Amino acid sequence: MRSRNHAVYVISVAAELAGMHPQTLRIYEQKGLVQPKRTAGNTRLYSDLDVERLRLIQRLTSEIGLNLAGVERVLHLEDELQSARRRLDRLEAEMRATIAEVHRSYRRDLVLYRPAQAPTLRRQ
């Protein structure tokens, strides 16, 4: 599965996979929308991730009707939104954990009022 994610394609293949004209891919690179690697001989190499990104751009332009400035902006905003939502989820989990931790700490405190039983209760 590692090797599959590292498959690379020359521009004609990548264009076919994304359903686009090869020249279009060159324009997209020029505008900074995709950054394929290059061989020593300057040939573009598109990864699966690059192709996926191309398909996303394809959707944004043809279905939604964005121009390239819009694609750039929307991709950036969607990244931000996704990261904000991830932070939200993480914070929620953290909140539950912290509250549980507070409960646990008080339970430890409580046993101090019954010193005779403390040793047995305290193990783990």
Place this chain on the structure above:
Amino acid sequence: MRSRNHAVYVISVAAELAGMHPQTLRIYEQKGLVQPKRTAGNTRLYSDLDVERLRLIQRLTSEIGLNLAGVERVLHLEDELQSARRRLDRLEAEMRATIAEVHRSYRRDLVLYRPAQAPTLRRQ
């Protein structure tokens, strides 16, 4: 300050305030980007909020180069992002409050181990 927020403008004035052509404003309304009120005689009335929105659209199109589909999408995404960030802030505050509440509840529980003092400690 209440009345200032309810100022309204006919299309020529609103267009001037936003630095746009009146016809452009009609197109934007047709595309759903702004929704000015109407008089009984069908004349458009733009509020300060409408004008502000027009200025924002102006920035997105002229400075950033979005087309109208992009403006619509970006405005929507920015709304979502803002609401996600607000939720994040609220959740943070709520988290602090909840943890404080847990602490307080345990402090009440603790006094139960000293029934003689409980009545006085319990008030409030």
Place this chain on the structure above:
DNA sequence: AGCACGTTCACGTGGCGTGAGGGTCC
């Protein structure tokens, strides 16, 4: 009665996709 509003249509410009021409690499 006149001016600014309403709508619809037409034109110009610019962004974007597509193709051709010519050079280079495998």
Place this chain on the structure above:
DNA sequence: AGGACCCTCACGCCACGTGAACGTGC
């Protein structure tokens, strides 16, 4: 040596802004 890559230029189409024409409201 041939085919696919590289780049640049040119053409065509469509979106958008702007203006004109014509009717309506204040």
